[in-house]
Amino acid sequence: MTVALDTATDQAGAGAGAAEEAGLLLRVLGALLREDVVGLRTRGTLLERPDGPWLRLPADAASGALLLPLGEDGYQSEYGARLPLLVRESDGARLTTVDEVLTALRALADPVDREGFDAYAEECRQTLATMRLHARTRDELEDELTIRHGVECGDWSGLDGGPAYDALAARLDHPVYPTARGRSGLDEAQLRAYAPEFRPDFALRWLALPRAAVTVPGEATLPACWPTPADLGLAHLDSSHLALPVHPLTLGDPLQGALRETGLESDAVLSERAVLDVVPTLSMRTVALDADPGLHLKLPLATATLGLRNRRTIKPPTLIDGAAGQRLLEAVIAREPRFRESVLLADESVYAHADHELLAVLCRRYPAGLDGSAVVPMAALLGRAPGGRLVIDHLADRFYGGDPLALLDACLALLFDWQTTLFGYGIALESHQQNISLVLDRTADGTRLRLLFKDNDGPRINTARLRDTLGDDAPRPEVFADPRIFAESDRPVLDLFATITVHLCAGSYAFGLAREGRAPLARVLDLVRDRLAEAVERLGTGPRDPGAALRSYVLDAPHLPIKAMVSAGSLLSKERSGAADINKHYTTGPNYLLRTGTS
Template identity: 65%
Template sequence: MSMRTVAVADDPLTHLKLPLTTATLGLRNRRTVKPGTLLDGEVAQRLTEAVIARERRFADTVLLADETTHLHAGHELLATLVRRYPPGLENAQIVPLAGLLARTPDGTLVADVLAERYYGGDLFALLDAYLTLLFDFHTTLFAYGIALESHQQNTSLVFDDTGGPGAPRLRLLIKDHDGPRVHAIRLAVMIGGADAADLCGFDDRRILTGGDGPVADVFTTITVHLCAAALAFELAALGRAPLDVLLRRLRARLTEAVERTGAVYPGAAAAVLRARVLDADRLPVKAMVTAGTLFTKARSGAADVNKHYVTGPNYLLRGRGR
């Protein structure tokens, strides 16, 4: 899915996202670049930056690719996103989340190589540090009414040794900002109505919602399923630890983040996450191929191929003994 993005040879921190006349994950999930998504990515970036500016603990732990430069001629095949990565990463190790469980040429897991280099060989220390940061950031965004489409292809881990021996610095690097869900009312409560309105100029009005449900669906399917649980299930399949042990660890880190959200931020955000994620009998599951190929929109009822869901059992309940 990333083959429509190219790096500039003379400037490796600049990438160009280009349209392709092809489709993946369903006939209607086309790899073109609609001009409206360019604007939406810029607006979502500015919105996320506004939250980070208010929540200063993320200033040094969450990096955003700059996607405010783009070109189009009013056609989805005549458009380009210019993505610039933050400066100062020359001495950092940057690994897409999707690559953690890939194999190096000698067969070692990439995650094991990183754990050996930065965490004294303790893979689960790396996993704990990552899950703690991931859930802290995304539950905070949820408290503002925001859920990002920052799945394991759009999220990278940035490692460096600036913390000194035995104290690595871990950061998140997020790109491809279009496609969030934003609860406009909750956002207005958190940052003020006028400021919220200035940060919500999305072209795709489906991004804005009047309730927590669509935001919780994106939080669950992206942050929980793809960025966290996928690692747990695969590590269990590789025999690194029993699945129940890994899910207890995942649930513990998520519970800590939800409890922190409830203690720090006003409103019902924490209660929503407990009810719809931690304690729900079933969780939403993306059904992109169904919505994009197998059924017509009239049959599936999908308003958005990328945000069409069925449900499945809540595996997080195994982390509390159910």
Template identity: 60%
Template sequence: MTPAGPRDRAARPPGAADAVEGELLLRVLSTLLREDVCGLRTRTTAEDRPDGRWLRLGGPGEEALLLPVGEDGFQSEYAARLPLLRAEPAPLAEADGTVPAGRGGRELTSGEDVLAALARFAAPEDAAGFEAFAAEYDDALTSLRLQDATREETMARLTARHGPDPAAWRGQAASLAFDTLAARRGHPLYPTSAARTAWSAGQLLRFAPEFAPRFPLRWLAVPRTSLTLSAPAPGVAEGVPERGPAGVPALGSAGEPLTAFWPAPSDLGLTGLDRSHVALPVHPLTTAGPLQQALRTAGLAEDAVLAARPFLTAEPTLSTRTVALPAHPGVHLKLPLATSMLGLLNRRTIKPGTLVDGAAAQRLLAAVTDREPRFQGLVLHSDETRWAHTGHELIAVLVRRQPAGLDDCTVLPLAALPAAAPDGRLVADHLADRWTGGDPVALLDAALTLLLDWQATLFGYGIALESHQQNVSLVLDGSAGSPRVRLLFKDDDGLRINRHRLAAALGPGAPGPADFDDPRIVVDDDGPLLALFTTITVHLCAGSLAVALSGPGRAPLPRLLGLVRHRLAQAVARLGDSPGGPGAALRAAVLEADRLPVKAMVTAGTLLTKRRSGASDINKHYTTGPNYLLREH
């Protein structure tokens, strides 16, 4: 469990740069506390000192680590209040029997020192995981320092492309600017989300969404006989199709290509291959490194041809591996990358089965929407039914097509609402000025009302989506003061389905285990759905936005959390109160439970192997935290 390759060590310049590490270390310590790493929650004792509360980790007669904490108010009782650990030797009692606090201690203020100190309290078999997380921390710090150094340049680039006011950014092309702002804010729960395993600083600048780059897209000609496609391959089986005005494959009698602009091998400078091969896009970082090994593994080293000529310009979306095409704003290409994000075990390749599952999930969601008239036209879905793969997770593509009619709309991921705009104000404030009379709470309320109603309705059908802040976009249009608020969903392959509820709702035609590649998707009870609903919809979409949009000079957190509870309670009430029904299940597990499941992403993603964590899915591994939605809170 070691980093995939060499990385740039994060420099530690003095002054403002130290604040970058301080903020990162504060988030890391809060996360390790929330996930109870090394027993920071359950093996510590509280000590109240003049400056506040500290948690002491360490037994009698041994050096202890002390973490300064304050009340969290969200998913944990406590959060770190200072970016440091204090190492103190075993205390010596005074003559009167009292033990002085803080004698002979030292403060650990770098991630390297903090993680090394904590590793001494970990099980020996977890040493490699701590080493890997230290490398991940360093990669994240490199990225964050680059973001800090390039903020003015990046904001100027966005302003030049789209204008100075995010409220005026329109259409799918402008949505990429919101992706850049959201990427710079980072993941609300994963503190080292800025890290990409084994990427250099130069690669970050060229390919990471935080820097709004554009780059030429590479293509690989693959034998038609080696491909599995969701739709007929570009061209027709009987021969080369007629050419369109731009020299790209026209629609053929055997069906539609993956997109109307899809290149034939000859468009890439590869002659004589149009009948026998299909062009697949490949991320430049994949062509530069692991592609040749992937071709050998797939048995394609002799027959596939990498084109020297690029075709189309690409721009990374918030997910990094999915790229948008400025020349075709309604189309995204999800491309596998041999890197990790949000944990060393969270590889950014594309397993062929996820393509099947995403398309099946989309069809299921469309069927539900058709049965629920109040969501028609308000809940939108990207088309993810077109894909191709060779059976290898590095040679595949998903073609995501966005709904039509969004050119005059503001389209942004929910993750961008609390992000800083080019002028330093929050994106939510800019949008509130345009749409809700300057009231960001009204804007949040409108988004939450639709989101929680839709997700609770899906739960009633026995469906829970892994639709976090990145995968749900807010779509705004209409008139100022009375906007039309819609939601756009994508990446639905990580859902969970209670087959009994779904069958009761849809009848004999309801999808079952045979319709999905991943056997974890279809389950027999509500447990996995409740955990997913709580950790994704409630925590990541609703609760984290409430936290991020509250604070001094803004709405107080209790008010916004109360808003989340109120809108969720309304949505649950629509499901009814029948014993054993979905409304009763959600009410008991979310609105009235003393504790809620909380994602343990660092633990499952990097610190522990799957054998050690027991996680069958590292994105669905949980600890627990206090229920911040209880009325008394």
């Protein structure tokens, strides 16, 4: 049968409050198509209809074929969903809710995967509730940020302005993962009290543990503000115990379970006093101290984001890897003097844990001297500031003569220079939008842009290339806890470079700024390709030069790797997806950089 839909009529008839569900369904359908869930890409047949292309997915006789209206995508998939629906071919029924669509696709899945579809449906419900909460509280947040930080977001300065930018970023959708705004198991009251999009303040709780049970690395010293047991009303434990901070959301069953598993239940004492006021950052589990915004504490949470398998706990080995990653980056900067002033690293060498993913803390110290600078996470650039304009527009007004593309240009030039230099050493960072901040200020010579990096615990490293470039200064693989970090070829390094640095930190802004009408897409993609090509040329493009690998795999390849985040993070078990690391599990998509031709 022929199916044609009137988009305006469909949307108008959806009823009040349906905009959030329509938007979520479009993103969910796009992700499922991109990741070829139930064979949408490989089993589907492309049909040309008067209103545009459709995809026909065959099914069994009982279910009937499903029809998906397609539209151009181009970012990480040739097509995306054009309308928020599936149509059942047998009777023309329109499936217009996330629940209806996932139920229909679940029927086509392998029986062993259906539990994953049920879990993902719940994740979608929670995300939808959060999106509607964000819509209802938009004015409330704008008032709060204006009172706390000022009317003009481009003037929010220093590290104490960071939580304000984080609040705006937390209300954005992830460029790839459709249900990123959901946090499993948290209700509205908990989100209002602890989530970054509400810019709340709260106090930490503290757990006194036997000193012998707590690991603090080497000669590291915990921050001066660290309370002693006596400060917590537990003076009798001063000589025998050390306090670890506990996020209020981890209290109760999660904390008790961790203490039972470690055998510390009888020796641990939870103080009744809440000490140190904090504000959540974009990651939610990391909090900034109100009294010392340059000190952030990363605390485990018994929740999940970006997939139900992506728990927000802190596995102790990742603390080791973060400190080792920081030392490696410092070694590169020491050999590359042009980055000594332009690339800043947060200090992540101080941490403590009691050998459990819910009994741990990272003490992240930011560089000094940032009080007069705008310190803005990349994730906030496309956020809506109070008044409705984009954050990048406000920053462009202050630092780049009102031109957001000039700001992006400066950012990409430095970002690609640094990341391609790292590739020359055999290194790629999982430095996505949340882990990089722009540091902007005015000097006598004009605007100065620096990049500030954090969370360096998940790199990929080509062992041979690292040895060739760093020689005796190359760290041995055993100084990192995760053996997946090291490889004997460029492939894992290139995959990470493409999916993080290119897609999330460059491509997403090209498509985002074009979508917002700031410039034609081709123009912004030309900018991305030109800056990347310039950086690649600096590495050399001879057959044995690292630039040749980047050019072949990223600039000139017909397809690029893309993250299969929904499949690995929620829908499929690790055994079914084959993902050794759910954050580094890939499929392929079009290379949008080819649109501008070769350099």
